[in-house]
Amino acid sequence: MSRTQTFLLDNVTEAPRPGEAIVIRTEQGATLASVIPTVRALADRAALPAQNVFIRQATDDDRALRQRQQRREGEARRFALSLIRQLKLPMKLSRVEQVFDGGRLVFYFTAEGRIDFRELVRLLAAEFRTRIEMRQIGVRDEARMIGGYGSCGRPLCCTSWLQTFEPVSIRMAKQQDLALNPSKLSGLCGRLKCCLRYELPNAKGEVHGGCGDEGTCNNPSGCGTGGCGSGTCSCHG
Numbered sequence: 001m002s003r004t005q006t007f008l009l010d011n012v013t014e015a016p017r018p019g020e021a022i023v024i025r026t027e028q029g030a031t032l033a034s035v036i037p038t039v040r041a042l043a044d045r046a047a048l049p050a051q052n053v054f055i056r057q058a059t060d061d062d063r064a065l066r067q068r069q070q071r072r073e074g075e076a077r078r079f080a081l082s083l084i085r086q087l088k089l090p091m092k093l094s095r096v097e098q099v100f101d102g103g104r105l106v107f108y109f110t111a112e113g114r115i116d117f118r119e120l121v122r123l124l125a126a127e128f129r130t131r132i133e134m135r136q137i138g139v140r141d142e143a144r145m146i147g148g149y150g151s152c153g154r155p156l157c158c159t160s161w162l163q164t165f166e167p168v169s170i171r172m173a174k175q176q177d178l179a180l181n182p183s184k185l186s187g188l189c190g191r192l193k194c195c196l197r198y199e200l201p202n203a204k205g206e207v208h209g210g211c212g213d214e215g216t217c218n219n220p221s222g223c224g225t226g227g228c229g230s231g232t233c234s235c236h237g
Contacts, residue, residue, distance in 0.1 A: 016035045016054070016057065017035060018035050018036055018037045019034065019035060019036075020034070020035045020057065020058075021033070021034055021035075021057075021058035021062070021063060022034075022035060022054060022055075022056070022057055022058055023055045023056050023057075023058050023062060023100075024053065024054055024055060025053045025055055028099065028106075029099055029100060029101055029103075030055060030100045030101060031099075031100045032058055032062055032063070032066045032100060065100075066100070069098040069100070069102075070098075072098050072105075072128075073096045073097060073098050073105075074096075076096045076098075076105055076107075076124070076128060077093065077095075077096040079124070079127060080093055080096065080107060080120070080124060081093055083120055083123055083124070084120065087119060087120060089115060089117065089120060090111060090112065090113075090115065091109045091110070091111040091115050091117070092109060092110045092111065093107060093108075093109050094108040094109055094110055094137065094142045094145060094146065095107075095108045095145055095146065096108070102130070103130070103131060104130055104131035104132065104133050105124070105128060105130055105131070105132055105133070106133045106135060107124070107132065107133070107134050107135070108135050108137050108142070108145060109134065109135070109136055109137070110136070110137060110138070110139055110142050111136060115136070117134050120134075121134060139189045139190055139191060140158065140165055140189045140191055142189065143156060143158060143159075143187065143188050143189035144156070144158040144159055144162075147159040148188050150187060150188070150193070150195075151184070152195075156187070156188065157194050157195060158194065162194060165194070166194070166197060168191070168192040168193070168194060168196050168197060169192070170185075170192065172192075172196045172197060172200060173185055173192075173196055175200060176196075176199055176200070178196075
């Protein structure tokens, strides 16, 4: 997914510089990524998943391979969309990804309920001669995956830096005396904006704490960032 993540540098003599292409290992396997600058204070607070590890600098062959894969992803998306219309499946295709090692094509989609996509998978496998994987995701995950700009004019928080989705309730808007206008309170995903949490005081009364009186969290950085002191984060949306 095209979003900022933190990765471990294991047995590396020289750290990669911003702008460089690197190969990393994630939960989904190896993939190509770009190094970006970061704020030290945020980097220190970021979680370091053990499965996210730097492997090596990217080569010209890696870049050429990724370009071929991107073309194949486009072809797979167009073909899948035509099949979805043909089969009249009640689903929305969000994104197609070719795994870097070439072992499978992953199709991300949203839907209201469970979808019988067995015929779709059969036709896709026959066309592309590879393993097909279908993953149903939520609308917030779709926004994180596709990206975009919020009403503030900045890239979406979930795409640029937000690590977890915390519960957001309409009561948070009421606490800030905001107009209860759905079009202004909803993000691109159609759900309440994550930033409705940012201006709330925390359990100690500190403004911008992020938790309000939703629970017992006393962490000034808000729930989901760790270090909640003696209390436990129980922020109910």
